[in-house]
Amino acid sequence: MVTPSSPFSFLDDFVNRASSRLQPPDWVVHEVQHRAVLFLNHVLQQEPEAQQRLMRQQGRVVQFEWRFVTMKFVATPAGLLDLAPPDAVSELTLAVTEQSPFGLARAAFRGDKPPVRIEGDVQLAAEVNWLVDHVRWDVEDDLARLIGDVPAHTIATGARRVVAALRQFVGERGGKAAGPAGPE
Structure with a gap:
């Protein structure tokens, strides 16, 4: 929420x-x-x-x-x-x-x-x-049917990096919203 x-x-x-x-x-x-x-x-x-x-x-x-x-x-x-x-x-x-x-x-x-x-x-x-x-949806496979294997792999790799960065950002934001982590 x-x-x-x-x-x-x-x-x-x-x-x-x-x-x-x-x-x-x-x-x-x-x-x-x-x-x-x-x-x-x-x-x-x-x-x-x-x-x-x-x-x-x-x-x-x-x-x-x-x-x-x-x-x-x-x-x-x-x-x-x-x-x-x-x-x-x-x-x-x-x-x-x-x-x-x-x-x-x-x-x-x-x-x-x-x-x-x-x-x-x-x-x-x-x-x-x-x-x-x-x-799981194999997006890369469907994309390869449209534009070929190499461009599809390049796009999928870039998308995975963006998703990983967003997950890290959301994880960090979620951790900050939860409050202090305690003594280190």
């Missing part, structure tokens, strides 16, 4: 006010959800073990919630994801409890998982947790 002394408190308040007043049309929400499913399936197809695990969960529905965003996913027989019908009953609900987008970004840069409230089937939750822990 963003503290009152945080430089992001103004921006966080602005985002909260804007998101409560500006609701996108239903067709925009629907299209964004479909694009999210396409992206998740692309990433899942890069990991055969993930697809095998999802095949065993076919037909099961997981609901994801964060602020005003709610999505229901259903595992398909192919080991991929699809949007569940709106009236589908969720067997597992994952609700991200961190309300601040800046708090989520800070946790992501530190490499932490966001805080999540889990309700429902424990075994399905364990499978979802395995997917979160083991499935």
Whole structure:
């Protein structure tokens, strides 16, 4: 959560006010959800073990919630994801409890998982947790298909350095906000 002394408190308040007043049309929400499913399936197809695990969960529905965003996913027989019908009953609900987008970004840069409230089937939750822990998007491989191996590797190396610097910066800022470290 963003503290009152945080430089992001103004921006966080602005985002909260804007998101409560500006609701996108239903067709925009629907299209964004479909694009999210396409992206998740692309990433899942890069990991055969993930697809095998999802095949065993076919037909099961997981609901994801964060602020005003709610999505229901259903595992398909192919080991991929699809949007569940709106009236589908969720067997597992994952609700991200961190309300601040800046708090989520800070946790992501530190490499932490966001805080999540889990309700429902424990075994399905364990499978979802395995997917979160083991499935990663191979950005460099996708970029190499577009621009070639050498430029993709160069860009990916630069991006990894930027992310490492941001993680170090966020880690240092987080340590200072926590208070004094004690005697050295």
